[in-house]
Amino acid sequence: PILNDHSELKPRRPAEEYIKGVLAGNRVILSQAITLVESRLESDQDLAELVLAGCMSHTGNSYRLGITGVPGVGKSTFINAFGMHLLDQNAKLAVLAVDPSSQRTHGSILGDKTRMADLSLDKRAFIRPSPAKETLGGVTRSTRETILLCEAAGFNTIIVETVGVGQSETAVHSMVDFFLLLMLSGAGDELQGIKKGIVEMADGLVINKADGENLLAANKAQVEYQKALHLLAPNRNNWSPMVLTCSSTLPSGMEEIHSMLEAYKTKMQTGSDWKENRKRQARQWMRDTILNLLEDKFFKDKGVQNQLPEFDEQVVQGVIAPTSAAKSLIRLYLQGL
Numbered sequence: 001p002i003l004n005d006h007s008e009l010k011p012r013r014p015a016e017e018y019i020k021g022v023l024a025g026n027r028v029i030l031s032q033a034i035t036l037v038e039s040r041l042e043s044d045q046d047l048a049e050l051v052l053a054g055c056m057s058h059t060g061n062s063y064r065l066g067i068t069g070v071p072g073v074g075k076s077t078f079i080n081a082f083g084m085h086l087l088d089q090n091a092k093l094a095v096l097a098v099d100p101s102s103q104r105t106h107g108s109i110l111g112d113k114t115r116m117a118d119l120s121l122d123k124r125a126f127i128r129p130s131p132a133k134e135t136l137g138g139v140t141r142s143t144r145e146t147i148l149l150c151e152a153a154g155f156n157t158i159i160v161e162t163v164g165v166g167q168s169e170t171a172v173h174s175m176v177d178f179f180l181l182l183m184l185s186g187a188g189d190e191l192q193g194i195k196k197g198i199v200e201m202a203d204g205l206v207i208n209k210a211d212g213e214n215l216l217a218a219n220k221a222q223v224e225y226q227k228a229l230h231l232l233a234p235n236r237n238n239w240s241p242m243v244l245t246c247s248s249t250l251p252s253g254m255e256e257i258h259s260m261l262e263a264y265k266t267k268m269q270t271g272s273d274w275k276e277n278r279k280r281q282a283r284q285w286m287r288d289t290i291l292n293l294l295e296d297k298f299f300k301d302k303g304v305q306n307q308l309p310e311f312d313e314q315v316v317q318g319v320i321a322p323t324s325a326a327k328s329l330i331r332l333y334l335q336g337l
Contacts, residue, residue: 012036012043012044012047013029013032015047015050015051015054016054017029018032018033018036018047018051018054019051019054019055021033022051022055022149022152022153023055023058023152023153025153025154026153027126027153030126030149030150030153031128033048033051033149034128034130034142034145034146034149036048036051037051037052037142037145037146037149038130038142038146040296048145051149052145052148052149055148055149055152056148056152058151058152059148059151059152060151060278061151061156062147062150062151062155062156062157062158063156063157063158063177063178063261063265064147064158064160064175064176064177064178065157065158065159065160065176065177065178065180065261066159066160066162066172066173066175066176066178066179066180067079067159067160067161067162067180067182068162068172068179068180068181068182068198069181069182069183069208070184071163072184073182073183073184073208074182074184074208074209074248075161075162075182076097076115076116076161077115077116077208077248077249078182078206078208078246078248079095079097079116079119079159079161080115080116080117080118080119080248081118081246081248081249081251081254082248082251082254082257082258083095083116083118083119083125083159084118084119084122084251085251085254085255085258086157086258087119087122087124087125089258091156091157092124092154092155092156092157093119093124093125093126093155093157093158093159094125094126094127094128094150094153094155094157094158094159095116095119095125095126095127095128095158095159095161096128096130096143096146096147096150096158096159096160096161097116097127097128097129097130097161126150126153126155128146128150130142130143130146141292143160143175144175144285147160147175160172160175160176170201173201174281174284174285174288175281175285177265177268177274177277177278178203178204178261178264178265179201179202179203179204180202180203180204180205180206180257181198181199181202181204181205181206182205182206182207182208183205183206183207183208183221183225184207184208184209184221185207185209185210185214185217185218185220185221185222199228199229199241202241203239203241203264204241204242204243204244204257204260204261204264205225205229205241205242205243205244206243206244206245206246206253206257207221207222207225207243207244207245207246208246208247208248209247209248209249210245210246210247210252210253211247211249211250211252218245219245221245222243222244222245225243226243229241229243237267237268237271237273238267238271238273239264239267239268242260244256244257244260298329298330298333301333301336302336303332303333303335303336304329304332304333307329307332308329311325311328311329
């Protein structure tokens with residue numbers, strides 16, 4: 001179900017066709033609708049807005065799971081194993097895998113398909129790889145919209161995999177129900193590399209690659225990380241983040257992770273925490289969209305485009321401070337409104 005994203009060259013459908021196709025679970029049309037929301041063309045953005053409006057009443061019914069961790073922790077391999085477990089539990093699974101893009105060529109590796117061999121071949125799963133492009137944080141600017149489209153298409157479990165390059169945690173945390181942090185053991189100091197902010201955001205930690213000769217180290221790390229959670233992360237919403245171990249290759253530990261997710265969902269939905277979190281995310285989404293739209297309009301402004309090279313040169317030469325240059329360009333933009 002992975003399509004190449006070259007449909008910029010193809011004619012667009014009427015909004016009603018996209019809406020009908022998405023709601024019917026047509027994966028070809030779903031992929032085309034996702035391409036629409038990813039496009040930076042104004043005409044596509046206007047069409048995507050209509051499509052989303054027609055799908056909104058059918059969204060919000062999935063379990064949104066964000067998975068992050070440093071490169072090499074085995075995120076894609078874990079998602080392959082855990083995703084197969086979820087499918088066996090009759091989940092309707094969509095995986096949104098964001099790949100790092102080259103800042104030089106703007107190309108994307110898009111290698112997740114090879115690391116999710118089982119899921120990629122299983123027709124029950126929908127995998128959508130998207131390049132991060134210029135967006136920091138390992139999530140695209142359209143990830144939230146893509147989540148909504150997948151929900152409207154009938155997927156009740158949505159996994160968002162991030163690049164995991166250091167800026168992704170806040171971004172993915174603001175759009176999912178459960179934030180899972182994958183960790184490794186055997187690195188000597190088990191607490192090295194743990195940022196307080198990341199741990200405080202995590203709803204659960206999983207130590208991957210707990211097999212073979214690494215099993216003892218993984219069990220030791222589990223104890224150390226649990227201690228760290230007590231020190232760094234106060235209980236939130238009456239939920240104490242858990243630390244589990246797993247092996248994505250055996251696989252093992254998937255049932256325990258699934259049970260943790262279900263326990264969290266049950267506890268959050270017992271009160272108002274689940275709904276309140278979704279409300280906070282909707283407000284954050286609106287604010288992020290405002291910033292993105294303003295940034296687009298600013299850099300598309302003819303006056304800004306004409307003056308930007310000159311200010312670039314002055315900043316590089318040390319003639320003017322970057323802050324002063326930015327303020328001058330903003331004043332120029334506002335004068336043209």
